[in-house]
Amino acid sequence: MENIIQIRDVTFDYHRNSEDEVTIRALNHVSLDIEKGSFTAVIGVNGSGKSTLAKHLNGLVLPTEGEVVVCGFNTKDNETLWEVRRKVGMVFQNPDNQMVSAVVEDDVAFGPENLGIPPQEIRARVDMALQSVGMYDFRKKAPHMLSGGQKQRVAIAGVVAMLPECIVFDEPTAMLDPRGRKEVLDIIHKLNKEDGKTIVLITHFMDEVVDADKVVVMDNGHIIMEGKPKEIFVRNEELHKAGLDVPFAAELGSRLRKRGIEIPDNIIFMEELADYIAENAGSAKNL
Amino acid sequence: MIRDITLGQYYPGDSFIHRLDPRLKIIAVLVFIVALFITSEFYGFIFTAVYLAVVIIISKVPPRFILRGMKPVLLILICTFIINIFVIKGGDVIFKLGFLSIEQNGIKMAVFLVTRLVMLIIGSSMLTFTTKPMMLTDGLESLMNPLKKVGVPSHELAMMMSIALRFIPTLLEETDKIMKAQLARGADFETGSIVKRAKGLIPILIPLFISAFRRADELAMAMEARCYRGGENRTRMNALKFSIRDLVAGAVTVLMAAGIVITKIAM
Numbered sequence A: 001m002e003n004i005i006q007i008r009d010v011t012f013d014y015h016r017n018s019e020d021e022v023t024i025r026a027l028n029h030v031s032l033d034i035e036k037g038s039f040t041a042v043i044g045v046n047g048s049g050k051s052t053l054a055k056h057l058n059g060l061v062l063p064t065e066g067e068v069v070v071c072g073f074n075t076k077d078n079e080t081l082w083e084v085r086r087k088v089g090m091v092f093q094n095p096d097n098q099m100v101s102a103v104v105e106d107d108v109a110f111g112p113e114n115l116g117i118p119p120q121e122i123r124a125r126v127d128m129a130l131q132s133v134g135m136y137d138f139r140k141k142a143p144h145m146l147s148g149g150q151k152q153r154v155a156i157a158g159v160v161a162m163l164p165e166c167i168v169f170d171e172p173t174a175m176l177d178p179r180g181r182k183e184v185l186d187i188i189h190k191l192n193k194e195d196g197k198t199i200v201l202i203t204h205f206m207d208e209v210v211d212a213d214k215v216v217v218m219d220n221g222h223i224i225m226e227g228k229p230k231e232i233f234v235r236n237e238e239l240h241k242a243g244l245d246v247p248f249a250a251e252l253g254s255r256l257r258k259r260g261i262e263i264p265d266n267i268i269f270m271e272e273l274a275d276y277i278a279e280n281a282g283s284a285k286n287l
Numbered sequence B: 001m002i003r004d005i006t007l008g009q010y011y012p013g014d015s016f017i018h019r020l021d022p023r024l025k026i027i028a029v030l031v032f033i034v035a036l037f038i039t040s041e042f043y044g045f046i047f048t049a050v051y052l053a054v055v056i057i058i059s060k061v062p063p064r065f066i067l068r069g070m071k072p073v074l075l076i077l078i079c080t081f082i083i084n085i086f087v088i089k090g091g092d093v094i095f096k097l098g099f100l101s102i103e104q105n106g107i108k109m110a111v112f113l114v115t116r117l118v119m120l121i122i123g124s125s126m127l128t129f130t131t132k133p134m135m136l137t138d139g140l141e142s143l144m145n146p147l148k149k150v151g152v153p154s155h156e157l158a159m160m161m162s163i164a165l166r167f168i169p170t171l172l173e174e175t176d177k178i179m180k181a182q183l184a185r186g187a188d189f190e191t192g193s194i195v196k197r198a199k200g201l202i203p204i205l206i207p208l209f210i211s212a213f214r215r216a217d218e219l220a221m222a223m224e225a226r227c228y229r230g231g232e233n234r235t236r237m238n239a240l241k242f243s244i245r246d247l248v249a250g251a252v253t254v255l256m257a258a259g260i261v262i263t264k265i266a267m
């Protein structure tokens, strides 16, 4: 599969202010490939550099060292920066702070309007995007009348209307209640499965990570682990050391294992665990 | 409590007036205001009053809604009336008490000025009642566009206005939250001298401003991520279109203004 984004040995320093010599190294020689059509989850404790990494993916910040290449365009190239931003959309944590317009459909139109697309086509894209997140009936509403989950869905529609190939989500569910979280996650998965969008999901919730194609674990500006969820979550000692939890099913499995109950260590889904226990209930009782 | 403030409220509808081009409506309001100020005699108001009444009827905005919008300015109207009724002299003396007297011209002038003010306020609020905020800023941007050549940043001004409109409810909600939080800590906004009450606002304003700047920062980033780079090469989903409807409305407005000018010259 071809890589839509290549991050090559990127280092990034934040400067407190221009004269100040003190810098904060947010990314430290990070390399990562994002496969076209894949679902990548990024986890890590606060301040580990996840958001900084995300902002590199569409040129919102440029590497201090190294480079980021999106669909063959280097983000450092000013000429193609807008092409990069069109191809890689971004949804942020706080839905309130990413809406520009007082009417839902006008907000969704904002991106396509910036691309200079003719009015009829903008209309068509806005309707399509709102339908794909299930917010078409709310198109005339004001954002502040919506729930958190609904606002975040509108924000997603605003990105979808730009027809990006990849969408980066920076903790999109962090401010939502469980119901809003589910709404948003379902849409993210749908965008990946049905529309073939490449997804990068940054999150603090381990349960949002288990169905990703690839999990990236960050710590202190480094990528410390990278691999399939099953490969990552068996290494729960290392994850704990990086300050992270493992998904509930994996954690339970590992604790049961410690107590001498045979549970395979590649079980990380709730369903899998339930199935396994149900199947082996007889022998488990004997233990 | 704070949410009761209605700023540039829009009354949703689909009337002839609602569907007019916002640019035409803005110009018509300006013409209407000038007409009010040209008028120097009572009967001149016949034109503006009829014009306004027709606009209100066609727009289907309920009079109750309009009157509610007048509440905040009621005090100004009463003051204007009282000051004029006592200050303007001339004509028969109607009432006298010590050094205070009400004379005929005073009453005339007070009624005249209050009528003008009421029409001014209703007329301009008809613009916001019947025009979506978005359309209003679009209209202003389009009207200011010729001024771009002399350095007026019309697009940026319009953008600023629409972002401000978008964030008014969000910030009001936040103010409410902060106030409640401070009340829970024993703050008191209702009693005490003006100075004390003003001081009480500081613990509200500081967190509010800090949060507003943080929001601004995030919004700027989100706008950039959505390829915003100023007004250049930007298209609009709902481009403004001047139609026959607008032509008719424009003609009526011109007639109203002409009526006033002609009666003024003729008198």
Ligand SMILES: Nc1ncnc2c1ncn2[C@@H]1O[C@H](COP(=O)(O)OP(=O)(O)OP(=O)(O)O)[C@@H](O)[C@H]1O
Residues within 6 Å of the ligand: A014, A015, A016, A024, A025, A026, A044, A045, A046, A047, A048, A049, A050, A051, A052, A053
């Ligand atoms: N604008 C900034 N100026 C200076 N330092 C910053 C800035 N933004 C982030 N940092 C620092 O860079 C490091 C990485 O921050 P980043 O926001 O990428 O972390 P994160 O993994 O997204 O954390 P969180 O989970 O809290 O969102 C942190 O040490 C942070 O303090």
Ligand SMILES: [Mg+2]
Residues within 6 Å of the ligand: A050, A051, A052, A170
């Ligand atoms: Mg972050």
